[in-house]
Amino acid sequence: MAHMRKPALIAAVLLLLLLALLGAASCGKGQDDADAGDPTPSGVEESTPPPPVDTFPDVRPSIPSETPPPPPVYPGPEVKLVPYDGVVEHLFFHEIIAFPELAFDGRYGQAGYDENMVTVSEYNRMLESIYAKGFILVDMNDVWSEYTNDDGVQRMKKNTLMLPEGKKPLILSFDDISFYEYMRGDGFMEKLIIGDDGEIWASGFDPRGNPIVSQDYTAVTVLDRFVRENPDFSLGGVKGCIALTGYEGILGYRTQAESSNDTPEFRLNRMQEIARARPVVQRLKETGWYFATHSYGHINLERVSFEGVMNDAHRWLEEVGSLVGPTQLFIYPFGTRLDGGDVYETGPAFKAYHELGFRIFASVGYEPFSRIKPDIAAVVCDRMHADGGTMRRESERYQKFYDSAEVFDMLRPRL
Numbered sequence: 001m002a003h004m005r006k007p008a009l010i011a012a013v014l015l016l017l018l019l020a021l022l023g024a025a026s027c028g029k030g031q032d033d034a035d036a037g038d039p040t041p042s043g044v045e046e047s048t049p050p051p052p053v054d055t056f057p058d059v060r061p062s063i064p065s066e067t068p069p070p071p072p073v074y075p076g077p078e079v080k081l082v083p084y085d086g087v088v089e090h091l092f093f094h095e096i097i098a099f100p101e102l103a104f105d106g107r108y109g110q111a112g113y114d115e116n117m118v119t120v121s122e123y124n125r126m127l128e129s130i131y132a133k134g135f136i137l138v139d140m141n142d143v144w145s146e147y148t149n150d151d152g153v154q155r156m157k158k159n160t161l162m163l164p165e166g167k168k169p170l171i172l173s174f175d176d177i178s179f180y181e182y183m184r185g186d187g188f189m190e191k192l193i194i195g196d197d198g199e200i201w202a203s204g205f206d207p208r209g210n211p212i213v214s215q216d217y218t219a220v221t222v223l224d225r226f227v228r229e230n231p232d233f234s235l236g237g238v239k240g241c242i243a244l245t246g247y248e249g250i251l252g253y254r255t256q257a258e259s260s261n262d263t264p265e266f267r268l269n270r271m272q273e274i275a276r277a278r279p280v281v282q283r284l285k286e287t288g289w290y291f292a293t294h295s296y297g298h299i300n301l302e303r304v305s306f307e308g309v310m311n312d313a314h315r316w317l318e319e320v321g322s323l324v325g326p327t328q329l330f331i332y333p334f335g336t337r338l339d340g341g342d343v344y345e346t347g348p349a350f351k352a353y354h355e356l357g358f359r360i361f362a363s364v365g366y367e368p369f370s371r372i373k374p375d376i377a378a379v380v381c382d383r384m385h386a387d388g389g390t391m392r393r394e395s396e397r398y399q400k401f402y403d404s405a406e407v408f409d410m411l412r413p414r415l
């Protein structure tokens with residue numbers, strides 16, 4: 001789509017040569033930093049010599065021609081659709097724990113993983129249960145829309161969804177799909193990649209340290225497979241919202257700029273990471289995934305100044321928005337709200353985010369709360385959290401999705 005013009009292409013080649021020369025000249029200093037970002041061993045994917053020019057930013061590497069055709073989208077014409085105006089549930093996850101024996105090995109971090117995440121076996125059982133209870137995945141962007149009211153001003157309204165009879169709508173969102181540095185070696189996969197078949201896979205290491213490429217161990221790839229096997233779990237192929245920060249890049253790629261490390265090596269590595277992330281983003285979007293901001297720095301919106309919040313917003317747009325495209329979705333980090341409260345007030349930071357195009361602002365709560373704001377075209381809503389904390393302490397509330405006792409992974413620590 002974004003074909004580079006000839007002069008730009010020549011400029012990119014010259015820039016590459018220059019960067020390579022500078023990199024060779026300054027070998028030794030800053031080398032550790034340049035290498036630290038990508039400890040992926042060879043064998044998982046190509047290692048990191050300068051890539052051919054056609055994998056540079058804005059020129060998308062071609063997806064293999066044997067890409068399978070998309071599966072038939074549910075619902076087909078034989079399925080009767082009925083209008084739905086009821087509650088739209090919203091459940092969110094973090095990245096899932098691929099190898100619980102590593103996450104729950106008694107070391108630092110265990111308590112956080114236990115509280116905030118679910119294991120792969122729990123995730124599989126939760127999806128089975130949610131599906132069995134008649135839920136169907138819908139796109140958060142389809143639940144509300146902006147319109148011009150009788151006074152000639154823009155407001156949001158809730159849409160009537162057209163669903164297969166008997167189905168209940170559910171939004172899924174997935175926070176922090178960054179494969180952060182702190183998670184390395186703790187039983188998580190390391191990045192989403194494009195496989196030889198053109199589909200999304202994940203690479204990482206098994207508990208013995210062997211590199212693996214699999215679709216069995218990440219929130220994204222497991223849900224992809226589940227919808228492939230149960231197409232009526234998804235309205236039109238929708239999967240979920242991926243809420244991204246930017247401070248350690250996205251999806252396992254270290255795409256972030258770092259003013260403290262503005263070396264040629266860092267810049268070259270960053271360009272390569274961006275070039276690798278782009279086709280993954282593209283394939284995710286083609287297969288029912290969509291994106292939200294989760295702030296750049298996972299900031300606490302109640303503690304950071306207005307200027308700080310806005311600098312963070314612009315940095316996200318520059319470094320992450322430039323990769324994932326426009327979004328109207330803001331998934332609050334820590335569930336803290338803009339201006340310290342946005343349900344009944346519309347503060348300066350909320351207005352500024354609205355100016356940037358954001359319309360749907362999601363926090364964390366106990367029920368499928370949502371409120372269309374009367375004074376501005378925006379919706380504030382809550383999401384319920386599928387994690388160890390709620391499995392242990394709030395199982396009743398989640399009974400509508402799954403039975404915590406049934407899905408609970410016995411590899412979790414005994415508290």
Ligand SMILES: [Zn+2]
Pocket residue numbers: 175176294298333334
């Ligand atoms: Zn988060």
